[in-house]
Amino acid sequence: MKELGMYIHIPFCIQKCFYCDFCSFANRKHLIPEYINALTEEMKSWKEKLKEYRIKSIFIGGGTPSIISIDEMDKVLRTIYLNFDCKKNLEFSIESNPGTLEKEKLAYYLNNNINRLSIGLQAWQDNLLKSLGRIHNQEVFLENFLLAREIGFKNINIDLMFGLPEQTLTQWQETLYNIVALRPEHISAYSLKIEENTVFDKLYESGVLQLPSEEQDRAMYHFAIDYLQEHEYIHYEISNFSTKGKECIHNKMYWNNEEYIGFGLGAHSCLGKVRFSNTKDLNEYINKDNEREIDYIIEEKMSQKDEIAETMFLGLRMIDGIEIERFTKRFSCSPLKLYRHEICKLKEEGLIHVDGKKIRLTRKGIDLSNQVFVDFLPD
The missing domain is CATH 3.80.30.20 (tm_1862 like domain)
Incomplete structure (x- = not known):
């Protein structure tokens, strides 16, 4: 299952x-x-x-x-x-x-x-x-x-x-x-x-x-x-x-960008490549009709490009970083190829470390993590 x-x-x-x-x-x-x-x-x-x-x-x-x-x-x-x-x-x-x-x-x-x-x-x-x-x-x-x-x-x-x-x-x-x-x-x-x-x-x-x-x-x-x-x-x-x-x-x-369901006021979900969330209005939530689909707000249908980008910057929050083989199996393409320019630049700036198995933040990269994550956001 x-x-x-x-x-x-x-x-x-x-x-x-x-x-x-x-x-x-x-x-x-x-x-x-x-x-x-x-x-x-x-x-x-x-x-x-x-x-x-x-x-x-x-x-x-x-x-x-x-x-x-x-x-x-x-x-x-x-x-x-x-x-x-x-x-x-x-x-x-x-x-x-x-x-x-x-x-x-x-x-x-x-x-x-x-x-x-x-x-x-x-x-x-x-x-x-x-x-x-x-x-x-x-x-x-x-x-x-x-x-x-x-x-x-x-x-x-x-x-x-x-x-x-x-x-x-x-x-x-x-x-x-x-x-x-x-x-x-x-x-x-x-x-x-x-x-x-x-x-x-x-x-x-x-x-x-x-x-x-x-x-x-x-x-x-x-x-x-x-x-x-x-x-x-x-x-x-x-x-x-x-x-x-x-x-x-x-x-x-x-952080591994897997599926989850959220229940309750304002709760977010990611299911079947669709992100959605409940209302943040407490009275509206209490009085909602669960049979009606307007009870949640569709935020976005994730394209593969979005999913790839999120997997990169969420995965880089982990100190062990992104497993290149696991990423490649999931998306049928290596992150080293997809983001070769960004990875080259970040390596030169001393913000990420890349070996044969993983891409991860350096100590400097952790301090400047938001700056790193921006480089992987989709255009």
Whole structure:
């Protein structure tokens, strides 16, 4: 059977973080029951369309999925297991925020095949957490992490951010020292980006937000790479590190440009060379009719040229890079031939390395990755 990744979006939060531009809402908890009804109906409507696929990974993201009740989560999980063919022992992730995890909830997740927990910490220092608009402090994070271990979670990711307003290299180092001491299986480390229409965007435009310089940001990133590798974390994607065998299967599916289905508000899908997405209007989603095809927006029918370009720049996010043989089998043409001019230029600039088997970014290329990716965009 063909394999497929599944993403399920829960767009509710207790509080919207100041940097967040995701499709999520605070103070709408009263709409959760209606949303779960709409979500499960949407999922059921895809049963026949996906009967030739086996689900190889599931990721419940948000928002903050861990704020919904056990009963509401149970409705979602029962819908998955009754309507789709799930691979045995598949990777099943759920995002969470400290302060929303209790013993009963964690035990329910683990007992119902959710085997990977992603906890959004972002920073170790309470003053930085407060400045980001986070709902938790360091103590609450530690309680939740240790509780998850006690319950039996053996695959935990911690989300971290650097380049934060007024953050110093010393504070970032302290964050990494303390997280590595806990030995999570996976660490995601993202540089803060100021996104439009966020609280941080308004503060930045008004000149209030003081960000580290580009040099300080890169120093934080390079320290993370070196320190985590010294402590046996594999740097397998630009922003992601894991212990051996614990790379995120679901996210690797995106970077390998494979097929996936998204359910929920604003969720994106890539199926049969067609990309489409759901509405971002919460009321429209709750009241939608799943039998009508206008419930999703067709974004693009991918040409082979588009698919090739996306496979190149998504694949280059992986530290191991693009396997030339695998690419050639997929598209019946070598990337070395298709992109000979671009590859020549990028090699001369010291941004990529090419050997007989792979094309990958150099350390300099990782720092300038967006500049590299532009070269592979279709005209």
